[in-house]
Ligand SMILES: *[C@@H]1O[C@H](CO)[C@@H](O)[C@H](O)[C@H]1NC(C)=O
């Protein structure tokens with residue numbers, strides 16, 4: 001009787017684990033994971049794709065044919081184990097020669113925890129996790145990236161839908177602020193959570209922005225780890241994450257504590273907190289108007305981090321991998337100071353940073369010198385619309401009179417639109433040899449500014465080093481901030497009204513442009529930004 005009793009209990013517990021409780025059942029090519037948190041998901045062990053995500057009985061995975069996957073599918077082979085504290089974790093490891101994708105279920109989390117290790121860039125040339133979700137159960141994505149029924153107007157990724165431009169790029173958000181983004185439906189919402197240092201293996205710095213969502217038939221939800229989408233840096237390899245695809249009945253989740261990864265060993269490239277260090281210090285010398293818009297970035301070829309300072313400039317970095325980093329102080333998006341700092345495991349390095357920006361005395365200055373075109377005409381729309389969108393104000397050719405509100409000065413000069421004209425009335429004491437400075441954040445197809453005043457025309461500046469990629473038409477102005485300085489010869493400016501034209505020089509035709517922020521200064525001691 002005793003033997004029979006034990007056998008019955010064992011059989012019963014096995015049945016509970018496979019159907020109702022936390023566990024993994026291998027069936028054919030499928031690893032079916034029950035999280036016990038409302039989510040049951042399936043990984044195809046012969047590809048590494050996620051083929052089903054049932055949340056409270058609602059199927060989140062699209063049934064249109066494509067699965068949820070890293071890159072465009074990696075053809076990995078997968079193994080699994082259950083372990084960790086009280087066997088509360090199931091780890092599925094999907095392996096290729098250059099990429100390993102980890103999927104972890106933690107008991108009671110309605111989530112697929114993930115980490116991605118790369119030793120080389122995927123052959124598709126970018127690294128992203130894409131959840132291809134069902135538009136019937138998760139219909140509510142970002143309106144700006146819903147391209148259903150649209151006509152492609154640029155690069156087969158910008159569409160016109162009912163008279164409005166739409167693109168997956170318009171769902172992007174700066175990495176500095178992008179930790180939770182999601183889509184929703186009736187009784188279900190799916191969220192990509194990118195907590196803590198999950199961007200450490202990404203590229204482009206704190207102001208890089210990349211695709212979060214597209215609805216072109218599937219409701220696509222992304223974590224872009226790297227891409228060439230107006231990229232300013234080389235790609236980093238190593239561990240990316242931890243991150244998670246998390247389900248709720250509707251509410252927006254906060255980020256989560258991922259330190260449980262440290263209790264599970266064997267993740268390629270994963271560095272636990274005990275193997276990391278921090279930097280603590282204070283920024284100084286910044287312009288007080290930007291005191292609530294300061295951030296500090298750290299980067300080297302292996303990792304990148306950032307943090308906002310408090311309004312006095314104090315900061316403490318995230319837990320970083322050991323190494324020597326370039327530390328950069330940003331006022332909004334403008335790098336104004338750098339320092340070098342070395343981080344060691346278990347340590348807190350003390351390192352202050354100060355602005356080296358020196359601004360000249362100006363006759364006039366248009367816009368804030370902050371590494372963004374904010375405040376100029378159409379800058380409030382450019383992140384979510386194509387420049388051709390009917391909701392944009394006319395780009396010109398514009399004539400701007402110094403003294404007018406800068407929200408009438410277009411944020412970009414396009415070769416196809418024509419030169420920007422600036423009218424400046426000067427007194428006899430303001431004329432003479434002067435310096436004109438134009439600050440740009442990004443340019444396309446080698447576009448750079450050429451200045452004419454009366455019969456004087458500037459030399460054509462050298463072709464700028466900028467990302468080899470569209471930008472302004474894909475919702476970003478972020479590039480390599482480049483400053484142009486023009487020495488206006490004595491006798492050029494007159495007492496009275498001067499007409500200054502700024503046109504685009506470029507070896508290419510088409511929508512060549514650059515962004516402007518213009519300073520007419522009485523001397524040229526404006527220090528080049530970093
Ligand atoms: C950083 O600045 C603070 C405040 O001014 C100062 O007390 C501290 O000694 C400085 N630290 C270093 C390493 O220079």
Ligand SMILES: *[C@@H]1O[C@H](CO)[C@@H](O)[C@H](O)[C@H]1NC(C)=O
Nearest residue numbers: 358359360361522523524525
């Ligand atoms: C040039 O600008 C700098 C910085 O504002 C200022 O210190 C300097 O006095 C100026 N020089 C002249 C000749 O105006």
